[in-house]
Amino acid sequence: MPENRKRNVTLTIRVTPGEKDAILRKAKQADMNLTDYLVTAALSTQIFVAEDLKPALTELKRIGNNLNQIATKINVGAFKSYNFSEVIQCQSRLYEELVRIGGKGWQL
Known part of the structure; x- marks a missing residue:
């Protein structure tokens, strides 16, 4: 991820207090700030969409x-x-x- 890119767009999500704590804890464990952690997780995770079951x-x-x-x-x-x-x-x-x-x- 380029270090000098300009982040000028806001993305808002809603989570429960427990989800927020878990996300913050994982970001800390990864030694990343929250934004870097969420962007990395979202962009590097492959999602499999099951066809209509x-x-x-x-x-x-x-x-x-x-x-x-x-x-x-x-x-x-x-x-x-x-x-x-x-x-x-x-x-x-x-x-x-x-x-x-x-x-x-x-x-x-």
């Missing part, structure tokens, strides 16, 4: 509803036995992947 979440909800219906039928004796471990594992992997994709942009 709504269709995938809707489908995940439908699958979950189907699993609940199957579980109900098993509990009332409509099915004698069936191993759903593979279905449950696939559902779990799908959920974990959606969480990973959706949360990627917030991990700084």
Whole structure:
């Protein structure tokens, strides 16, 4: 970052008192003033924007509803036995992947 650049534009943000304290503490730990710390953090942090996850979440909800219906039928004796471990594992992997994709942009 050039040392002699002229900073003549103001940027105002709102934070909670706790957020302010945490930001000031991190700036101090980095041995930077607040402006340099925030500019460096903002310009050097890569943000990942997850594509719209709504269709995938809707489908995940439908699958979950189907699993609940199957579980109900098993509990009332409509099915004698069936191993759903593979279905449950696939559902779990799908959920974990959606969480990973959706949360990627917030991990700084």
